[in-house]
Amino acid sequence: xxKVIERILNLLAFLLTVERPVTAxxxxxxxxxxDAENDEAYRRMFERDKDLLRQLGIPIExxxxxxxxxxxxxxxxxxxxxxxxxLTDEERVALWLAxxxxxxxxxxxxxxxxxxxxxxxxVGAGEPLAADLGKSVDELAVAFTxxxxxxALRYRYxxxxxxxxxxxxxxxxxHWYLVGPESADVGVVKAFRMDRMGKLEPYxxxxxxxxxxxxxxxxxxxxxxxxxxxxxxxARVTFDQSVAWWAERQLPHxxxxxxxxxxxxxxxxxxxxxxxxxxxxxxxxxxAEILEPESLRNRLIDRVRGVA
Amino acid sequence: MSSPKTAMRLNKILAMLPWVIAxxxxxxxEVCKRFGYTRKELVAxxxxxxxxxxxxxGPGDLMVAYLDDDEVVVEMADYFSxxxxxxxxxxxxxxxxxxAMVSSAQAMPALSxxxxxxQNVLLPDAGEAMVVDFAExxxxxxxxxAASTGTVVSIRYTALGTGATTERDIEPWTxxxxxxxxxxxxxxxYAEAERVFRxxxxxxxxxxxxxFDPPAEPPPPVVNYTPREEDxxxxxxxxxxSRWVADYYPVExxxxxxxxxxxxxxxxxxxxxxxxxLRLGADAELLSGDRVAESLAGLRDRITxxxxxxx
Numbered sequence: 066x067x068k069v070i071e072r073i074l075n076l077l078a079f080l081l082t083v084e085r086p087v088t089a090x091x092x093x094x095x096x097x098x099x100d101a102e103n104d105e106a107y108r109r110m111f112e113r114d115k116d117l118l119r120q121l122g123i124p125i126e127x128x129x130x131x132x133x134x135x136x137x138x139x140x141x142x143x144x145x146x147x148x149x150x151x152l153t154d155e156e157r158v159a160l161w162l163a164x165x166x167x168x169x170x171x172x173x174x175x176x177x178x179x180x181x182x183x184x185x186x187x188v189g190a191g192e193p194l195a196a197d198l199g200k201s202v203d204e205l206a207v208a209f210t211x212x213x214x215x216x217a218l219r220y221r222y223x224x225x226x227x228x229x230x231x232x233x234x235x236x237x238x239x240h241w242y243l244v245g246p247e248s249a250d251v252g253v254v255k256a257f258r259m260d261r262m263g264k265l266e267p268y269x270x271x272x273x274x275x276x277x278x279x280x281x282x283x284x285x286x287x288x289x290x291x292x293x294x295x296x297x298x299x300a301r302v303t304f305d306q307s308v309a310w311w312a313e314r315q316l317p318h319x320x321x322x323x324x325x326x327x328x329x330x331x332x333x334x335x336x337x338x339x340x341x342x343x344x345x346x347x348x349x350x351x352x353a354e355i356l357e358p359e360s361l362r363n364r365l366i367d368r369v370r371g372v373a
Numbered sequence: 374m375s376s377p378k379t380a381m382r383l384n385k386i387l388a389m390l391p392w393v394i395a396x397x398x399x400x401x402x403e404v405c406k407r408f409g410y411t412r413k414e415l416v417a418x419x420x421x422x423x424x425x426x427x428x429x430x431g432p433g434d435l436m437v438a439y440l441d442d443d444e445v446v447v448e449m450a451d452y453f454s455x456x457x458x459x460x461x462x463x464x465x466x467x468x469x470x471x472x473a474m475v476s477s478a479q480a481m482p483a484l485s486x487x488x489x490x491x492q493n494v495l496l497p498d499a500g501e502a503m504v505v506d507f508a509e510x511x512x513x514x515x516x517x518x519a520a521s522t523g524t525v526v527s528i529r530y531t532a533l534g535t536g537a538t539t540e541r542d543i544e545p546w547t548x549x550x551x552x553x554x555x556x557x558x559x560x561x562x563y564a565e566a567e568r569v570f571r572x573x574x575x576x577x578x579x580x581x582x583x584x585f586d587p588p589a590e591p592p593p594p595v596v597n598y599t600p601r602e603e604d605x606x607x608x609x610x611x612x613x614x615s616r617w618v619a620d621y622y623p624v625e626x627x628x629x630x631x632x633x634x635x636x637x638x639x640x641x642x643x644x645x646x647x648x649x650x651l652r653l654g655a656d657a658e659l660l661s662g663d664r665v666a667e668s669l670a671g672l673r674d675r676i677t678x679x680x681x682x683x684x
Contacts, residue, residue: 066379067421073383074425078436081452082427095428121384122460146455150494156487160471163484167470175470176409177381178463180388181456184407196473196507196550205469206461212503213461213496233502236469239553260620280500311531314510314573344652350536350644351675362680368654369676 072098073114077123077141086128086138115139122181147181154186161185170201200241200259207265208234208243215275218243219268222261229257230274233282244285249274256285289317291342298336301357305329308352315345331356343368385410386418390453393445404445416440422450464495472505509555512578513548516557520545523584525562529577530570534642539563542581543570546591552621558591567592605643607662610635615656618649635660643668 075097080087093099093107101107115125123145130138152160157179164175179185211218212231219228232245232254241259259265304312306328313322313330321333336342343365346353355362389408393399405415419438426435426449437448459467471488474480496502519526526545531538541563548557555572608627611618611634619626624636640646647668650657659666 066376066382069379070383070386070421071425074386074422075427075430077387078425078427078452097425097428097430117380117383120380120460121387122457122463145458147458148494149456150490152487152490153483155481155483156490159481159484160467160487160491163470163474163480164467167473169466169469175463175466177384178459178467180385180408181459181463182467183392183456184388184409186403186406187409196477197552198469198473198505199552202462202466206465209465209503210461212499233499233504235503236473236505236507237553238506239551261617276500276502280502281504282500282502283504283506286504286506307536310576311574347651347676348648350648350672351679354679366677366680366682369651369673369680370682371655371673 068098069114069117072096073117076114077118080125080139080141086130086140088130088136088138092139150182152182157183157185158187161187166196168197169205170197170199198236198241199239204259204265205234205241207267208241208259211265211267214267214271215273216271217249217268217273219266220262220264222263228268232274232276232280233285235282235286237283237286242286244282245274254285256287287337289315289345291336291338291345292317296337296339298339298358298361299333300336300342300355300361301331301333302346303329303331303354303356304349305352308349312349312353336361339364382418384457386422387453387457389415389418390422390447390450391456393447394450394454399445400443401440401445402443415445419445419447422447426450459495464491467491468495468503469505472503473507476505476507477509507550509550510573510575512572512575513555515578515580516545516572517548519580520548520557520587523587525581525583525585527579527581528570528575531574531576533571533574534640534645536644538576543568544585544587546587548572560585560588601641604639604641605646605662605664605668607638607643607646607665608635608660609638609646609650609662610658610660611653612656615653618653618657622649638662638665644672647672 076092076099079092079096087095089108089111092111093101099107099110101110118125124142125139126142127137128140130136160175160182161179164179208218208231210216212234217228217230219226221227227247229243229247230245230249231243233243235242235244235256242256243259243262244254244256246253246255309328309330312332316322316332316334323331325331339361342361346355346365347368355365385408389404389410392407393404401412401415404410405412410418419440422436422438424435428434436450436453437446438450439446468488468491471484471491475485475488492499492503516526518524523544525542527540527542529538529540541561543557543559543561543563545557545559548555550556556569557572558567558569560566561568609618613632616634618624619634619636622638624638626634626636628635638646638649643662643664646662646665650659650665650669651672659669
């Protein structure tokens with residue numbers, strides 16, 4: 066490990082000071098630690114080191130060594146350095162504690178990033194939130210990069226290639242959503258649940274879209290499952306006293322609620338996804354009933370009878 | 374492949390050098406605390422830096438790094454004076470965990486400004502492009518306080534599976550969140566055993582004022598369901614639209630084909646499986662499981678009766 070780190074520090078020192086593209090051959094003969102016995106051993110060593118550097122956030126790029134582009138050499142791209150957000154130590158500690166308390170895809174993140182930001186005088190530990198945001202960091206990082214670079218994402222859904230222009234990324238109620246339209250110029254912004262999207266790949270050029278003025282990603286996320294969709298119904302539903310408390314905890318704040326003397330409630334609400342709404346209603350067993358409209362009542366009855 | 378340990382160590386060196394260069398006179402203690410070093414590890418890394426530098430590799434070409442009494446000294450290393458940019462994964466992790474804490478209303482005030490500064494750098498001019506919403510039920514605050522002070526709480530709880538409501542005194546250990554729901558793990562005096570409760574199913578909550586001795590090491594906070602002998606089991610065929618069930622419930626996959634998935638489903642209450650089957654409709658089929666079939670028939674019966682649509 067020691068040898069690897071030494072030679073990478075030498076490589077970085079050289080590339081950061083030489084200010085011109087350097088061929089692999091020159092690295093081999095100039096930088097201490099790369100004097101391998103044969104070409105193949107050298108090539109493997111150099112490739113491995115480039116990978117490691119890329120993993121740390123230092124990109125090594127190929128550029129022509131002269132105007133005729135006969136020969137190519139390596140440079141460290143100018144944007145390798147941190148854009149300093151100017152954190153105070155207090156802010157670093159707060160971020161450190163947050164990164165300790167929140168897990169993403171099961172693992173606590175943030176330590177390596179926080180070191181780059183100047184570390185944190187780690188005084189005491191806070192009360193852990195112990196929350197897991199789900200999804201792996203790698204998957205989210207692809208989405209996040211495209212949100213930041215304003216680049217389209219491609220994925221397969223039911224055997225079809227689909228594209229989304231990711232205006233935003235939202236985590237709510239245990240799910241990650243990508244928010245944006247499906248084409249660069251048409252403005253219907255939708256929310257896509259990432260766990261239903263499959264593997265995401267960046268697609269096309271950066272800066273491929275412009276977010277609308279005052280864009281707020283959270284506005285696109287429905288408060289309840291039945292609020293997301295293309296259906297458009299008003300439903301009146303009654304809940305018995307035994308389940309009314311549970312219904313009320315899940316109903317959007319905008320729902321009109323009438324209370325009866327027995328402790329039950331009747332709610333009037335919008336339904337944008339009939340399938341999700343029926344599923345939710347069935348969870349109340351026989352403690353709830355759709356009163357209106359008739360079509361929705363029949364959908365539920367058909368489902369229960371096994372007709373649909 | 375270089376090992377993750379190598380990457381970690383190199384990352385730390387490349388973060389520590391710029392900071393020491395920017396803060397001349399920094400003490401060993403300060404550097405160790407800030408970058409999670411022991412004194413010995415720091416010395417080892419400085420020794421390593423000392424033998425590296427520019428081609429020529431003579432005294433004037435190598436970096437200078439050593440401890441002067443209690444002071445960390447780094448010289449001749451100006452090319453390492455700028456920290457490396459964050460990778461997308463690092464940026465996302467810091468931002469997401471910071472935002473989650475801010476929305477949970479548990480955060481120190483400095484966190485809000487830290488998150489704002491990070492956003493300005495990582496997502497400039499993007500409006501509110503990234504949101505992590507981690508709103509918590511009211512009872513979360515009470516339980517968190519009870520867990521930290523070791524106070525027994527009295528709860529009225531309605532189980533999700535059976536719908537049965539009970540009053541219990543519990544000794545809360547850990548409050549945690551996963552898959553969008555909040556839970557508390559506790560010793561339940563009513564069940565005389567460890568239990569995990571879904572916090573939004575707690576109807577009423579009250580601090581009793583009585584205290585308890587928390588376990589030295591509470592078990593890790595996970596919602597784990599291990600099928601028991603007496604649990605209901607069913608074999609279910611899931612169509613393409615119902616495949617998600619395998620990700621959300623602890624099922625055993627028996628057969629995985631392009632157009633269907635066959636799973637063994639276990640639940641402490643057959644009603645859980647029955648409700649799920651009804652929800653999935655024609656896209657799922659119960660292949661075997663008498664208790665679940667019986668529960669499903671009862672459920673169909675009750676709902677049709679309620680709707681006045683009996684056969």
